[in-house]
Amino acid sequence: AQSVTQLDSQVPVFEEAPVELRCNYSSSVSVYLFWYVQYPNQGLQLLLKYLSGSTLVESINGFEAEFNKSQTSFHLRKPSVHISDTAEYFCAVSEQGGSEKLVFGKGTKLTVNP
Amino acid sequence: DTGVSQNPRHKITKRGQNVTFRCDPISEHNRLYWYRQTLGQGPEFLTYFQNEAQLEKSRLLSDRFSAERPKGSFSTLEIQRTEQGDSAMYLCASSFGPQGHYEAFFGQGTRLTVV
DSSP states (O other): OOEEEOSOSEEEEETTOOEEEOOEEEOSSOEEEEEEEEOTTSOEEEEEEEOSSOSEEEOTTSOEEEEETTTTEEEEEESSOOGGGOEEEEEEEEETTSOOOOEEOOOEEEEEEO | OOOOEEEOSEEEEOTTOOEEEEEEOOTTOOEEEEEEEOTTSOOEEEEEEETTEEEEEOTTSOTTEEEEOGGGSOEEEEESSOOGGGOEEEEEEEEOSTTGGGSOEEOOOEEEEEO
């Protein structure tokens, strides 16, 4: 079975500051890794994913995440945040070649202040 | 195509009543998932369909819960004899491909309140 830990439930930052949202996972098998974002009053949207290949993956709006197998982590980073990045961010894993289900962390609420 | 559609968006029901939610996936998406999200938690997997076949069910899905996907198109999730603990956001997602969760598209959810 897999599990996901998002260590920070809330992260407040000022606009244009860098941010890192932490995600650690536990699994006995190889996994795929995902970050989903949920803006206020909207559904979950896929932000980025790691399936294979380069361990650094990027989104179209400036976020990046790096898969670290030895530390079982998939932290999300952005060098300079905007007010519009205020949202809840969920890290998720699924088992390679196995169950179709996504296992989510509890989420991190990112609040960007002016 | 406007994405995954869920109806109703909100449902308030009295304890003991039955409720049914509907999910319309993105056209031609062969995979459909139901998740449940409670306050302060991430979504939890309930069940998964590939076309009309229900391939996986979570232990969270008690006997009071049933899901269907007739003809591999829309899906319904029914909760019988609702309990206060059923109050949650019910999310539907769909995807397409040999391993569909490469990108699961989520609906906005149905918020259930059991009073």
